[in-house]
Amino acid sequence: MSTINETRPADALRAGDRQADERASATKPLGGIAGWMDDRLGGAKGVSFLAKKVFPDHWSFMLGEIAMYSMIVCLLTGAFLTFWFVPSATQVVYDGSYVPLQGVTMSDAYRSTLGISFDIRGGLLIRQIHHWAALIFVVSVFVHMARVFFTGAFRKPREINWVFGTILSLLACIEGFAGYSLPDDLLSGTGIRAMNGFIQSAPVIGSYMSYFIFGGAFPGEAIIPRLYSAHVLLIPAILVGLFTAHILLVFLHKHTQFPGPGRTNKNVVGYPLLPVYIAKAGGFFFIVFGVIALISAVVTINPIWAYGPYDPSPITAGSQPDWYMGFADGALRLLPGFLEFETFGFTWSMNIFPGSLVLLPLMWTIIGVYPFVEAWVTGDKREHHLLDRPRNAPTRTAIGIAGISMYVVLFLAAGNDLMAIKLHLSINDITQTLRVLFFVAPPVAFWITKRICLSLQRADRQKVLHGRETGTIWRHADGRFEEIHAPLTPDERWALVQHESHEPLELTAGKDVNGVDSPIAGKERLRAKFSNFYFRDRVAPATPSELEAAHHEHDAHAAAPEGGHEAIEPAGASQERETIKADKQHG
Amino acid sequence: MNENDTTDHGTSTSLVPASDAGTERLPASLIRGVDQFENPGLPPHVHRAADDDPAAAKRAERQVATMFGLSMLATLVFLVSYFAIPDEATFFFPGIGIAKTQNVVLGLSLGFAIFLIGIGAVHWAKTLMSDEEIVEERHEQASTPEQRAKSVAVVNEGVASTHLNRRPLLKYSLGGALGLFALPLGLQVAGSLGPTNIEELKHTIWDPKDNGGKPIRLMRDPEMTPIRFDEVTSGSVFHVMPETLQKYIDEGKHVLEAKAKAAVILIRLDPDLIKVQKAKDWGVDGVVAYSKICTHVGCAVGLYEQQTHHLLCPCHQSTFDLTEDCAVIFGPAKRPLPQLKITVDDAGYLVAPAGFAEPVGPSFWERAR
Numbered sequence: 001m002s003t004i005n006e007t008r009p010a011d012a013l014r015a016g017d018r019q020a021d022e023r024a025s026a027t028k029p030l031g032g033i034a035g036w037m038d039d040r041l042g043g044a045k046g047v048s049f050l051a052k053k054v055f056p057d058h059w060s061f062m063l064g065e066i067a068m069y070s071m072i073v074c075l076l077t078g079a080f081l082t083f084w085f086v087p088s089a090t091q092v093v094y095d096g097s098y099v100p101l102q103g104v105t106m107s108d109a110y111r112s113t114l115g116i117s118f119d120i121r122g123g124l125l126i127r128q129i130h131h132w133a134a135l136i137f138v139v140s141v142f143v144h145m146a147r148v149f150f151t152g153a154f155r156k157p158r159e160i161n162w163v164f165g166t167i168l169s170l171l172a173c174i175e176g177f178a179g180y181s182l183p184d185d186l187l188s189g190t191g192i193r194a195m196n197g198f199i200q201s202a203p204v205i206g207s208y209m210s211y212f213i214f215g216g217a218f219p220g221e222a223i224i225p226r227l228y229s230a231h232v233l234l235i236p237a238i239l240v241g242l243f244t245a246h247i248l249l250v251f252l253h254k255h256t257q258f259p260g261p262g263r264t265n266k267n268v269v270g271y272p273l274l275p276v277y278i279a280k281a282g283g284f285f286f287i288v289f290g291v292i293a294l295i296s297a298v299v300t301i302n303p304i305w306a307y308g309p310y311d312p313s314p315i316t317a318g319s320q321p322d323w324y325m326g327f328a329d330g331a332l333r334l335l336p337g338f339l340e341f342e343t344f345g346f347t348w349s350m351n352i353f354p355g356s357l358v359l360l361p362l363m364w365t366i367i368g369v370y371p372f373v374e375a376w377v378t379g380d381k382r383e384h385h386l387l388d389r390p391r392n393a394p395t396r397t398a399i400g401i402a403g404i405s406m407y408v409v410l411f412l413a414a415g416n417d418l419m420a421i422k423l424h425l426s427i428n429d430i431t432q433t434l435r436v437l438f439f440v441a442p443p444v445a446f447w448i449t450k451r452i453c454l455s456l457q458r459a460d461r462q463k464v465l466h467g468r469e470t471g472t473i474w475r476h477a478d479g480r481f482e483e484i485h486a487p488l489t490p491d492e493r494w495a496l497v498q499h500e501s502h503e504p505l506e507l508t509a510g511k512d513v514n515g516v517d518s519p520i521a522g523k524e525r526l527r528a529k530f531s532n533f534y535f536r537d538r539v540a541p542a543t544p545s546e547l548e549a550a551h552h553e554h555d556a557h558a559a560a561p562e563g564g565h566e567a568i569e570p571a572g573a574s575q576e577r578e579t580i581k582a583d584k585q586h587g
Numbered sequence: 588m589n590e591n592d593t594t595d596h597g598t599s600t601s602l603v604p605a606s607d608a609g610t611e612r613l614p615a616s617l618i619r620g621v622d623q624f625e626n627p628g629l630p631p632h633v634h635r636a637a638d639d640d641p642a643a644a645k646r647a648e649r650q651v652a653t654m655f656g657l658s659m660l661a662t663l664v665f666l667v668s669y670f671a672i673p674d675e676a677t678f679f680f681p682g683i684g685i686a687k688t689q690n691v692v693l694g695l696s697l698g699f700a701i702f703l704i705g706i707g708a709v710h711w712a713k714t715l716m717s718d719e720e721i722v723e724e725r726h727e728q729a730s731t732p733e734q735r736a737k738s739v740a741v742v743n744e745g746v747a748s749t750h751l752n753r754r755p756l757l758k759y760s761l762g763g764a765l766g767l768f769a770l771p772l773g774l775q776v777a778g779s780l781g782p783t784n785i786e787e788l789k790h791t792i793w794d795p796k797d798n799g800g801k802p803i804r805l806m807r808d809p810e811m812t813p814i815r816f817d818e819v820t821s822g823s824v825f826h827v828m829p830e831t832l833q834k835y836i837d838e839g840k841h842v843l844e845a846k847a848k849a850a851v852i853l854i855r856l857d858p859d860l861i862k863v864q865k866a867k868d869w870g871v872d873g874v875v876a877y878s879k880i881c882t883h884v885g886c887a888v889g890l891y892e893q894q895t896h897h898l899l900c901p902c903h904q905s906t907f908d909l910t911e912d913c914a915v916i917f918g919p920a921k922r923p924l925p926q927l928k929i930t931v932d933d934a935g936y937l938v939a940p941a942g943f944a945e946p947v948g949p950s951f952w953e954r955a956r
Binding site for chain 2: 052053054091097118119121122124125128129157190193194196197198200201202203204205206207208210211212213215216217218219220252253254261262263264265266267268269270271272275276279280282283284285286287288289290291292293294295296297298299310311312313314315316317318319329332333334335336337338339340342345346347349351352356378379380381382383385416417427428431490491493494497498500501502503542543544545546
């Protein structure tokens with residue numbers, strides 16, 4: 001066992017593994033319908049390539065799948081709903097089977113939604129599946145984004161796909177908002193009323209935008225059909241188009257993988273599409289769909305019949321949007337009123353505009369450009385197919401958590417009234433606290449996260465150098481107690497030492513020989529500052545020589561009875577050390 | 588050897604010295620030493636029970652088949668229940684309450700019919716299908732320099748044959764035409780989405796002109812019955828619409844548009860509590876009327892706290908103090924709720940003689956003009 005990889009490179013198969021190419025030793029000729037199709041399409045060439053396509057396995061890779069499947073469920077059930085939903089604000093008198101609302105004047109949209117809920121058999125189920133699938137879609141999109149962010153999967157060559165995903169997530173929110181506004185119940189109508197307020201807050205063009213969108217005065221009869229065409233045609237078309245591009249790019253780039261023994265930046269280790277991924281991913285579609293149906297069977301979502309039809313005069317307490325619009329609603333609750341001012345008789349609604357029309361595009365722009373910022377700071381132009389463990393990119397992880405903490409503060413603010421009621425607190429205190437937290441929480445979250453990441457990295461080093469705690473306490477003949485540490489196997493160790501560690505950039509030659517600032521010096525200075533911010537608290541991964549030094553230390557300790565808690569070496573340990581030496585020579 | 592930090596073919600087996608051409612792709616911030624651990628390669632493959640034991644494989648097969656079988660059963664339940672369960676049937680669902688039987692049974696059967704297919708397929712994949720990893724090589728995304736050069740040559744050749752480079756007239760006229768052709772489409776949609784009538788934002792149907800110049804009676808919403816002054820007892824709250832709304836209701840047109848600006852809340856409180864003289868003067872013996880449309884984004888300010896005399900908007904919690912002429916005391920709204928001047932007519936009913944003195948509802952650019 002001089003070295004593990006002497007006979008076989010790390011990315012090679014084990015002896016006895018079936019090679020991907022050898023699998024398809026088809027002896028049966030292609031005929032029948034498949035042959036007929038291939039005569040016309042030539043699909044057989046692609047099939048063998050596609051069937052062998054390898055996907056790596058990890059639970060977190062299913063998050064994007066959940067998003068994909070819940071979107072398909074939305075498309076399917078949405079098509080069903082269009083058969084009965086009437087996108088019209090024309091006022092009618094309800095005569096359906098829901099007694100409490102009989103004789104009430106309402107829009108045709110609301111009447112038909114009541115019809116789907118009460119008079120179409122199974123209609124309520126389809127409606128609830130649609131709404132639950134939409135909520136799960138947006139959740140899974142966000143969690144999938146977080147996974148991609150924290151593991152650095154957005155790095156070259158996947159920046160374009162990150163931007164696609166960013167746009168997709170924004171569209172998902174807008175699509176959801178348009179969707180839950182359609183039934184024209186009191187709650188969603190109040191949401192549209194607030195939307196009108198947001199639009200009117202835009203400087204100069206706000207009032208005109210409002211009249212354009214509503215086709216006249218609010219609420220008018222145009223908004224429901226317009227939202228409908230946006231919800232069932234315009235946005236889904238872009239959504240499905242971008243989603244297809246998103247998936248095609250995943251195919252093109254091959255999926256990223258977590259680092260591990262045998263996994264390198266130049267290979268992808270996993271299972272083939274046929275049959276394993278067809279079964280696993282295909283099966284997972286049924287699991288996601290099934291779970292959504294089970295939830296929809298027993299948990300009511302958006303009981304529009306309880307709200308009544310939209311009317312600008314009444315209102316319900318605790319009016320809140322669906323969860324994914326919560327952060328924007330929270331921003332509106334936190335912005336203080338004094339931000340509104342007038343100049344020359346024109347009104348600047350800075351208590352509304354930043355939290356409504358600016359917040360969403362701004363937030364998504366920041367998310368979208370992050371990969372380019374990080375690439376500029378690191379100066380890294382290489383492709384990355386191995387994922388980072390979040391702890392190994394402490395600053396990125398901390399930035400992510402700081403952003404999330406800001407989001408969470410806004411999200412909580414959207415529930416300030418409910419918190420006040422349930423927790424018996426003053427709503428004013430809650431709002432003031434959240435206003436402060438909006439500025440205080442992100443830096444605190446940043447600092448704590450970074451410290452945790454660095455500590456975890458140090459713990460990794462510790463584990464590599466001194467072995468894993470076995471929990472076995474050894475009592476020596478002289479009465480000393482000692483916990484036995486077991487050295488890691490090369491496989492275990494690899495996960496803890498394989499990562500790269502950047503050092504902050506040093507400024508080089510800011511001025512030329514004549515003492516004149518070079519034209520790029522300013523930019524480089526900024527870059528050096530950023531680089532310092534990112535990498536100054538670096539914890540380098542353990543190296544073989546450090547491990548060797550640690551072993552020598554152990555030996556020294558073992559000789560002296562007062563040695564601390566160091567590892568007692570099992571029989572294989574000396575061999576282990578030889579391996580390390582061999583590694584060094586090899587490298 | 589550390590393959591995960593470079594994608595350069597041919598240079599990856601050892602560290603690249605600083606002078607090597609391959610280093611130009613390395614970030615300057617990355618310090619790499621020779622002192623690094625080596626990738627140990629794929630771990631040994633561990634066989635599963637079903638790989639070696641035919642009995643375990645058989646068991647797995649039965650488990651998968653059972654799930655598929657139960658799925659079929661659930662589908663049958665759905666088909667039968669669709670016809671068997673009446674629309675109005677309800678039952679008590681423990682932990683949830685009264686539930687619509689049809690929705691629960693159809694949903695559970697559909698859910699299990701689908702879910703069990705998924706669980707069966709995944710179990711099949713995990714127990715019986717090969718779990719030997721396959722290693723696929725990655726290749727750099729970028730094309731080779733030769734491919735790049737070839738594509739440039741092909742494109743240049745194509746462009747040259749269009750004469751675009753040699754005939755600037757073609758280039759500029761094409762650019763102009765392509766740049767402009769979207770304008771008609773944009774104009775059509777933007778120009779026809781309207782109509783716009785910004786002045787309308789400042790107008791409500793409380794304006795006496797809408798009532799032939801006569802004062803407008805305050806009506807209960809939604810009953811549309813007039814309110815006598817003596818019916819407004821201390822501490823009572825009325826949701827109010829103008830008499831002029833009746834015309835819209837009768838015609839069945841633009842009711843919501845009119846209501847969206849005309850909603851008013853009428854409250855009687857102890858006149859001594861009102862600290863602002865104007866507020867007192869515009870009311871009648873402590874009976875005051877204010878626009879119910881929030882000056883923030885336009886929700887109905889529907890929550891009145893009897894004890895504190897605060898009006899609270901349930902959307903974003905702007906709080907208005909009735910005793911201070913509805914000034915904002917908390918929350919994101921800036922302006923007070925506009926007050927509606929009211930008096931009592933000869934018949935003893937509450938009327939509004941003058942309409943609102945300022946635009947109601949959320950701010951807009953031209954509001955103060």
